Amino acid sequence: MASNAIIYPDVLDPIESASREYLDRHQEASLAVMCEYAVANAPLIRKVWADAGVKPGDIKSVADFREKAPFLTKDDIRAYRDAHNDPTGGMSVDSPGQTVSVGTTSGTTGDPTPVPNWRRTPAEETYARDHWHIGVRPGDHVCHMLFTFRGGHRRRSLSELGIAEICFSISPFEIPRIVDASKRFRPTSMSIFPNPLINAFEQYFEKTGEDPVDVFKSYKGAIFGGEPLGDRQKALTRSWGLELFETTSLGDVAGACECREHNGFHAYEDIAFIEAVDPITAEPVADGDIGELVVTSLVDRLSPLVRYRTGDLVSIDRSPCGCGRTHARFKLLGRATDQILVKGRSILPREIMGLVEKHDETRANLFQIIRADREMDELKLRIGYDVTRLKDSEDALKLRLYERISVAIEVPLVLELVDEQELLKLGPPHKIPRVTKT
Numbered sequence: 001m002a003s004n005a006i007i008y009p010d011v012l013d014p015i016e017s018a019s020r021e022y023l024d025r026h027q028e029a030s031l032a033v034m035c036e037y038a039v040a041n042a043p044l045i046r047k048v049w050a051d052a053g054v055k056p057g058d059i060k061s062v063a064d065f066r067e068k069a070p071f072l073t074k075d076d077i078r079a080y081r082d083a084h085n086d087p088t089g090g091m092s093v094d095s096p097g098q099t100v101s102v103g104t105t106s107g108t109t110g111d112p113t114p115v116p117n118w119r120r121t122p123a124e125e126t127y128a129r130d131h132w133h134i135g136v137r138p139g140d141h142v143c144h145m146l147f148t149f150r151g152g153h154r155r156r157s158l159s160e161l162g163i164a165e166i167c168f169s170i171s172p173f174e175i176p177r178i179v180d181a182s183k184r185f186r187p188t189s190m191s192i193f194p195n196p197l198i199n200a201f202e203q204y205f206e207k208t209g210e211d212p213v214d215v216f217k218s219y220k221g222a223i224f225g226g227e228p229l230g231d232r233q234k235a236l237t238r239s240w241g242l243e244l245f246e247t248t249s250l251g252d253v254a255g256a257c258e259c260r261e262h263n264g265f266h267a268y269e270d271i272a273f274i275e276a277v278d279p280i281t282a283e284p285v286a287d288g289d290i291g292e293l294v295v296t297s298l299v300d301r302l303s304p305l306v307r308y309r310t311g312d313l314v315s316i317d318r319s320p321c322g323c324g325r326t327h328a329r330f331k332l333l334g335r336a337t338d339q340i341l342v343k344g345r346s347i348l349p350r351e352i353m354g355l356v357e358k359h360d361e362t363r364a365n366l367f368q369i370i371r372a373d374r375e376m377d378e379l380k381l382r383i384g385y386d387v388t389r390l391k392d393s394e395d396a397l398k399l400r401l402y403e404r405i406s407v408a409i410e411v412p413l414v415l416e417l418v419d420e421q422e423l424l425k426l427g428p429p430h431k432i433p434r435v436t437k438t
Contacts, residue, residue: 003415026270032056122156122322124282126257144166145168228353272295276289288317291313294309352381355404366424
């Protein structure tokens, strides 16, 4: 007897497995069109290109683009916003009815940057692809944690696929509701699942005796975001039967997420053109070398970011991935502005995270690097600890942390311990400023 059920394929969209030759041709053509469009329609892009003495007609190839196209920074957008009283920062084209909202970046590394949104953004496309890769299909449920209340008003892609979202705020107070929804609706995935929520779930399971394996048994994966994923969180969530897929921003152009190979963030190259440049000289660096990520939107007609310097330090790999995708992926090493040199040794917050989380009292991984200057004679750390989990004295914990970190980092070290609740007051619930002057 024939079935009328609709079969949804598990294969990738053909563009995700296109040949490198095809992707290169596609990007070259798209760059020329986007440059013409952005200069004609986005006030800030027009100004930046005019100041650089470059015209869209000068861009006839990828080589021309790399050589001639001027860079754009967050500071450019903020300055234009303030000078022209333009909430979109000069990045929303003059197209009445297209801008349905203006969101912002998180503001963790500075003043939040305006991000105009239209009815279906490029980030929506990448969001849908990422969930599809995890295994979400029409008729499924997804738990969506509102990422500091940014984005929940415009998550259209999953609903258009016939997927129901159950929305929560990122708050420990929501955990009983999330557990109830997980057992009642048996969602297929979750997004976003950050460090603080993982730690709060751990405390909830310890206090209530609820079985995490049963709570998460329907999940094919959860998208983790906000900060780098530590080894402790990986092991903890694996013990719950939950696979995490780390995600990050692709320079405010779109999103980028791990696949099941967990070997880097996939940058969808039909949506964005990515480069890596030396953060000081802005000269191109080769794939595999460390450089600052630069992103150009190939599809966004509302906010056409062109040669946008993200401030993220990455290494890019354009070889085919084991998941079947041919698009580039990159490994995120940290923010260029977060780098500190101590006695000539380069240190980034990601390196400290793997050391702080190993102690039970500091398992929440809450710490700050105190950096008065980019180059310093000693590493100064402020570390938050859970006073209720203190095994011995504060001085004993400080000594244990000092011994572990100093041996691994091998630079002069100064530690300050504070109640972790004090650090949580410094930022949104998914992350705190990791580098501060005081």
